[in-house]
Amino acid sequence: MKWSAGLLLFVLLLAIVGPWISPYAFQDTNFDAILRAPGFVEAHYFGTDEFGRDLFVRTLLGIRITLLVAVVASLVSLIIGVSYGAIAGYVGGRVDAVMMRIVDTLYALPFIFLVILLMVAFERNFLLIFVAIGAINWLDMARIVRGQTLSLREREFVDAARLTGVSTARIIFRHIAPNLLGIVIVYVTLTIPQAILVESFLSFLGLGVQEPQTSLGSLVNGGVKQMEAAPWMLLIPATLLAAMLMCFNFLGDALRDFFDARHSQ
Amino acid sequence: MSLLEVNNLRICYGDTAVVDDVSFVVRRSESVGLVGESGCGKSQTALALLGLLPRDASVSGSIRFDGAEIANTSQRQLDEIRATRISIVFQDPMQALNPYLRIGQQLRQILLQHNLARGTDADEKVIAMLARVGLPDPKQQFHAYPHQLSGGMRQRAMIASALIARPDLLIADEPTTALDVTVQAQILELLEELRDDTALLLITHDLGIVAGRCERLLVFEAGKLVESGPTGAMFAAPASDSMKRLLKFAPRIDRGAILPPAEGKTVLSVEGASVSYRDASHRELRAVLDVTLSLRQAETLAIVGESGSGKTSLVRALLGLIPMHAGRVVYAGQLLEGAVQTRAAAQRRDLQLVFQDPVSALNPQMRVQSIVSEPLRVHAGEQTAQVRLARVVAILKKVGLNESFLHRFPHQLSGGQAQRVAIARSLILEPKILICDEAVAALDGSARDQVLELLRAVQRESGLSIIFISHDLAVVRSISHRVAVLYLGRLLEVADTALLFSEPRHPYTRALLDASPVPDPLVPTHAAPIKGEVPSLLSPPSGCVFHPRCKFADGVCSDKRPLLREIAGVRVACHHAEVLLKHP
Numbered sequence: 128m129k130w131s132a133g134l135l136l137f138v139l140l141l142a143i144v145g146p147w148i149s150p151y152a153f154q155d156t157n158f159d160a161i162l163r164a165p166g167f168v169e170a171h172y173f174g175t176d177e178f179g180r181d182l183f184v185r186t187l188l189g190i191r192i193t194l195l196v197a198v199v200a201s202l203v204s205l206i207i208g209v210s211y212g213a214i215a216g217y218v219g220g221r222v223d224a225v226m227m228r229i230v231d232t233l234y235a236l237p238f239i240f241l242v243i244l245l246m247v248a249f250e251r252n253f254l255l256i257f258v259a260i261g262a263i264n265w266l267d268m269a270r271i272v273r274g275q276t277l278s279l280r281e282r283e284f285v286d287a288a289r290l291t292g293v294s295t296a297r298i299i300f301r302h303i304a305p306n307l308l309g310i311v312i313v314y315v316t317l318t319i320p321q322a323i324l325v326e327s328f329l330s331f332l333g334l335g336v337q338e339p340q341t342s343l344g345s346l347v348n349g350g351v352k353q354m355e356a357a358p359w360m361l362l363i364p365a366t367l368l369a370a371m372l373m374c375f376n377f378l379g380d381a382l383r384d385f386f387d388a389r390h391s392q
Numbered sequence: 393m394s395l396l397e398v399n400n401l402r403i404c405y406g407d408t409a410v411v412d413d414v415s416f417v418v419r420r421s422e423s424v425g426l427v428g429e430s431g432c433g434k435s436q437t438a439l440a441l442l443g444l445l446p447r448d449a450s451v452s453g454s455i456r457f458d459g460a461e462i463a464n465t466s467q468r469q470l471d472e473i474r475a476t477r478i479s480i481v482f483q484d485p486m487q488a489l490n491p492y493l494r495i496g497q498q499l500r501q502i503l504l505q506h507n508l509a510r511g512t513d514a515d516e517k518v519i520a521m522l523a524r525v526g527l528p529d530p531k532q533q534f535h536a537y538p539h540q541l542s543g544g545m546r547q548r549a550m551i552a553s554a555l556i557a558r559p560d561l562l563i564a565d566e567p568t569t570a571l572d573v574t575v576q577a578q579i580l581e582l583l584e585e586l587r588d589d590t591a592l593l594l595i596t597h598d599l600g601i602v603a604g605r606c607e608r609l610l611v612f613e614a615g616k617l618v619e620s621g622p623t624g625a626m627f628a629a630p631a632s633d634s635m636k637r638l639l640k641f642a643p644r645i646d647r648g649a650i651l652p653p654a655e656g657k658t659v660l661s662v663e664g665a666s667v668s669y670r671d672a673s674h675r676e677l678r679a680v681l682d683v684t685l686s687l688r689q690a691e692t693l694a695i696v697g698e699s700g701s702g703k704t705s706l707v708r709a710l711l712g713l714i715p716m717h718a719g720r721v722v723y724a725g726q727l728l729e730g731a732v733q734t735r736a737a738a739q740r741r742d743l744q745l746v747f748q749d750p751v752s753a754l755n756p757q758m759r760v761q762s763i764v765s766e767p768l769r770v771h772a773g774e775q776t777a778q779v780r781l782a783r784v785v786a787i788l789k790k791v792g793l794n795e796s797f798l799h800r801f802p803h804q805l806s807g808g809q810a811q812r813v814a815i816a817r818s819l820i821l822e823p824k825i826l827i828c829d830e831a832v833a834a835l836d837g838s839a840r841d842q843v844l845e846l847l848r849a850v851q852r853e854s855g856l857s858i859i860f861i862s863h864d865l866a867v868v869r870s871i872s873h874r875v876a877v878l879y880l881g882r883l884l885e886v887a888d889t890a891l892l893f894s895e896p897r898h899p900y901t902r903a904l905l906d907a908s909p910v911p912d913p914l915v916p917t918h919a920a921p922i923k924g925e926v927p928s929l930l931s932p933p934s935g936c937v938f939h940p941r942c943k944f945a946d947g948v949c950s951d952k953r954p955l956l957r958e959i960a961g962v963r964v965a966c967h968h969a970e971v972l973l974k975h976p
Contacts, residue, residue, distance in 0.1 A: 284753050284755040286745075287814075288755075290711060290744065290745055291744075291767040291771070292740045293770055295733075
């Protein structure tokens with residue numbers, strides 16, 4: 128867990144300060160330096176692409192965008208999912224039944240297909256990616272939170288609060304929500320890699336971030352085209368992407384174990 | 393020669409020893425009681441004898457069984473010993489039986505595993521064993537799944553599986569703690585009857601269970617064996633402080649002061665209350681039927697009953713946590729009705745509840761200070777934080793906790809401390825009526841005693857009225873002014889405590905009293921007073937609900953429902969109450 132968190136922090140820091148270290152800007156082309164191999168000569172640490180753009184700067188930008196998409200999408204799913212699930216679970220009865228059937232219906236829709244349709248119909252909008260990924264992830268979050276709330280609602284401390292006359296809103300936010308915290312934190316760390324994957328997938332299909340902006344997914348996409356001439360264009364962003372995914376997954380697992388242990392004590 | 397010889401047994405998890413330097417012997421065919429409060433290491437010791445401790449436990453010392461060393465022995469050797477030489481009965485048979493296997497299959501497996509029988513011979517042996525443990529219709533029960541049996545029947549099946557291979561030593565780890573008191577008496581009797589020359593190691597927290605049954609006792613405290621000896625001598629002249637404390641705090645149904653009837657005016661009355669549920673398949677369950685009770689100022693009214701008696705449903709409906717199906721509740725001249733959220737703030741403030749399990753009744757994410765002050769926030773919003781804090785500190789002091797507890801979380805409290813925090817939360821609004829739902833059932837001797845003393849003190853000082861729900865008659869005797877006996881949701885008897893314990897009118901009350909274990913080897917143990925178990929609420933018996941288990945029952949009892957009537961100062965619902973009163 129320490130390793131995962133450390134590596135993620137390092138990557139994040141690099142993505143923030145990195146572009147200042149390099150003399151190049153992410154959109155600058157240089158047709159005198161096309162497909163340079165990685166090296167310290169001319170400060171092209173990760174080499175250049177077919178337009179002579181510096182890959183070090185572009186990779187760091189890609190990490191920024193990828194993390195931004197992942198975090199914002201996870202936040203969207205966190206806010207919608209937790210409030211939706213907690214309300215359905217605590218109110219219960221018919222409200223719960225209707226709310227959860229809506230979730231079931233949304234589950235049945237082929238989301239990736241819908242997102243592709245949206246992207247084709249409207250302009251390729253950066254915002255749309257957040258919405259699309261968040262819309263997929265909040266369903267799982269809502270289900271998990273509802274299940275937890277259902278069992279918490281039966282706990283005696285909730286009865287005790289009702290008996291003293293604590294309002295429903297205060298019961299949900301003061302008594303139920305803090306007890307959901309563990310599982311929600313864990314689930315968020317597990318949705319981040321999911322969001323990264325979806326974003327990469329969309330970018331790989333050419334439906335994600337638009338040039339000259341870039342993300343790890345589009346970099347991999349660009350790398351695939353030059354795989355034979357310049358394998359580093361594929362290997363570097365792909366390795367980074369895989370490493371970050373693994374870190375998030377390890378972190379999520381570790382957090383889950385941590386909260387499990389505290390609950391079982 | 394001794395059958396089991398334990399020397400310097402030590403069980404550690406990491407650096408903490410849960411059992412330390414324990415040595416004892418069990419001789420062939422003798423019965424030994426192992427007693428101690430929860431967390432004293434008694435179950436850990438039992439698991440060590442069978443090699444069932446989790447992997448992260450390290451065991452040192454020696455366990456010799458029939459001359460052979462079995463501590464830290466190989467899995468294969470253990471397999472040969474378990475079931476055929478040493479077997480165990482656990483507290484909860486639902487956990488110990490495999491829910492996916494039929495009862496018969498689970499027992500037959502033991503015979504096949506150890507080559508004790510095969511084919512139809514094995515089936516016959518299993519059925520014979522099920523018959524011996526008293527399962528009705530053993531041929532049918534052979535094919536039953538564990539969930540299809542009642543709690544008592546499940547424990548009988550568990551005993552059958554423990555004894556089918558005729559082991560030399562039977563370990564029973566709190567075998568009756570999860571059972572009702574009338575069923576407990578049956579199971580203990582069965583264990584005694586069936587074990588023949590099998591040695592018995594009976595583990596319990598309840599001195600009443602070992603008093604008349606075990607020849608010798610081992611007393612554990614904090615992982616150490618503090619005293620051992622013949623049962624009679626240890627009860628008569630306890631040497632260790634632990635045993636003295638256990639004896640001092642073991643409540644008795646046959647002695648001790650009884651409170652006189654309370655004289656105050658009536659503060660709460662429940663008239664004709666009924667509570668119904670619907671189960672998953674929409675069948676109606678009548679948890680409480682037509683119960684009429686009243687509670688006086690500064691009185692403690694105990695509501696006693698076994699599982700399914702409706703005692704918890706009754707008070708939850710009274711408080712408005714669940715709907716009341718029929719009947720009415722009058723408090724201070726006003727009708728109490730509707731769900732708790734819709735009631736007047738003053739009504740909510742005056743009636744408070746203390747739950748059975750303090751750990752689940754306290755929000756694990758809140759500190760003691762916020763838990764105890766929350767009622768103040770809701771009911772006295774204008775107070776400043778300092779005023780609130782002062783009141784919290786004062787009430788904590790009253791329940792015997794100092795300021796250092798303010799910032800603790802519930803998991804940093806012991807069971808007794810947590811229950812006192814829960815009581816502090818209930819008392820901070822100075823309610824008129826406190827309802828305690830099995831409030832001391834989860835607590836050990838001294839902690840239980842402190843909580844009971846606290847309740848008595850608050851009652852003396854502030855004239856608090858208490859409804860005290862319990863299944864334990866010995867505890868009820870020491871705290872209540874009046875007792876109401878519930879069975880299957882019906883009120884069977886209401887009497888002043890002294891009368892109820894000296895002259896129980898209803899046959900069920902009598903059975904409850906006879907079944908309650910007495911922690912004194914000189915008091916003879918009764919034969920299990922009644923057969924059978926509490927019937928399902930889905931199909932309550934006709935007429936008097938108690939008639940299938942009652943030895944005085946006749947035709948009238950199965951036809952006509954007896955009404956509660958007053959006989960010599962006691963309200964009782966039994967057709968034969970007068971006759972039984974004359975001929976005890």
